[in-house]
Amino acid sequence: MNAARLVLFLAMLACTSFQAVIPARAETTKTTAVSQSEFTFARMFYQGSAFDDWGPRWRVDWPDAENHLLQGLQRLTRLDAASSGQVLDLADEKLFEYPWLYVVEAGALLLDDLRIARLREYLLRGGFLMVDDFHGPFQWENFASVMRQVFPDRKIVELKADNEVFHVLYEIKERQQIPGLQPLRYGRTWEHGGNVPHWRGILDDHGRVMVMINFNMDLGDAWEHADWPEYPEPYSAMAYRFAINYIIYAFTH
Numbered sequence: 370m371n372a373a374r375l376v377l378f379l380a381m382l383a384c385t386s387f388q389a390v391i392p393a394r395a396e397t398t399k400t401t402a403v404s405q406s407e408f409t410f411a412r413m414f415y416q417g418s419a420f421d422d423w424g425p426r427w428r429v430d431w432p433d434a435e436n437h438l439l440q441g442l443q444r445l446t447r448l449d450a451a452s453s454g455q456v457l458d459l460a461d462e463k464l465f466e467y468p469w470l471y472v473v474e475a476g477a478l479l480l481d482d483l484r485i486a487r488l489r490e491y492l493l494r495g496g497f498l499m500v501d502d503f504h505g506p507f508q509w510e511n512f513a514s515v516m517r518q519v520f521p522d523r524k525i526v527e528l529k530a531d532n533e534v535f536h537v538l539y540e541i542k543e544r545q546q547i548p549g550l551q552p553l554r555y556g557r558t559w560e561h562g563g564n565v566p567h568w569r570g571i572l573d574d575h576g577r578v579m580v581m582i583n584f585n586m587d588l589g590d591a592w593e594h595a596d597w598p599e600y601p602e603p604y605s606a607m608a609y610r611f612a613i614n615y616i617i618y619a620f621t622h
Contacts, residue, residue, distance in 0.1 A: 476508025
C-alpha cells in the first residue's frame with residue numbers, strides 16, 4: 370500500500386467533519402468474538418448464479434475495499450468503526466446484529482428460499498443493503514429477478530439527487546459514475562454496456578431507503594485502489610463520500 374498517498378487522499382476528502390453522536394451497537398459474527406465497535410462492515414456471502422465462472426463473486430475486492438473504507442470512516446467521522454470487516458451469510462443467526470450489509474457483483478446474485486426470506490425480514494426490521502459493482506442489462510435483470518422474489522410487492526425506483534441519502538453528511542449535489550479499474554485502463558468509465566449510471570432503491574412504507582443500488586458503477590474498486598496512483602483520486606473521493614453517507618443514513622433512519 371502506498372500509505373502516504375492514502376493519508377493525503379483522506380486528508381483532502383475531510384472537508385466536512387461529522388459532529389453527531391451515534392448510539393453504540395455491539396456487532397457480532399459467527400467466526401470471531403463480539404466486536405465492541407459501533408460499526409462493522411458486513412459483506413454478504415452468496416453462492417452466485419450460473420454465469421459466475423471466475424470464482425466466488427461475493428469476495429471481489431475483499432478485503433482491501435472494506436479495509437480502506439474503514440480507515441476513511443475512522444479518519445473522517447466520529448463513528449467508531451472496526452478495523453476490518455466481516456463476511457456474513459444471510460442464514461447466520463447473527464444477521465440482525467448488523468445494521469448495514471454490502472453485496473458486490475450483484476449481477477451474479479443467487480439466493481435460495483431461506484435466504485430470500487431472511488433478507489426480506491432483515492430489511493423490514495430496519496437493515497440497510499448496499500448493492501455495488503454490476504453493469505449492463507443482463508446483470509441488471511438477474512439482480513432484479515432476485516429482488517422481485519424478496520419483495521414481490523415493492524418496486525425498484527430511481528432515487529433523485531435530492532434524496533436525503535445523498536445529503537445526510539456530505540452534500541453530493543452532482544453525482545458521477547464511479548468506474549472500475551479495468552475499464553479505466555481501456556479509456557472508459559463503463560463496462561458490459563452499462564454506459565449510464567443509476568442510483569436506485571427499494572423503500573419501506575415510510576419512504577426509508579432499505580436497498581441502495583449503485584448500478585453501472587464500482588465503488589468497491591474506488592475504495593480498494595484509493596492508494597494506487599493509477600486510479601484517479603476524484604473517483605475515490607466521490608466513492609468514499611457515497612459510502613459514508615450510506616452508512617450514516619443506515620444508522621440514523
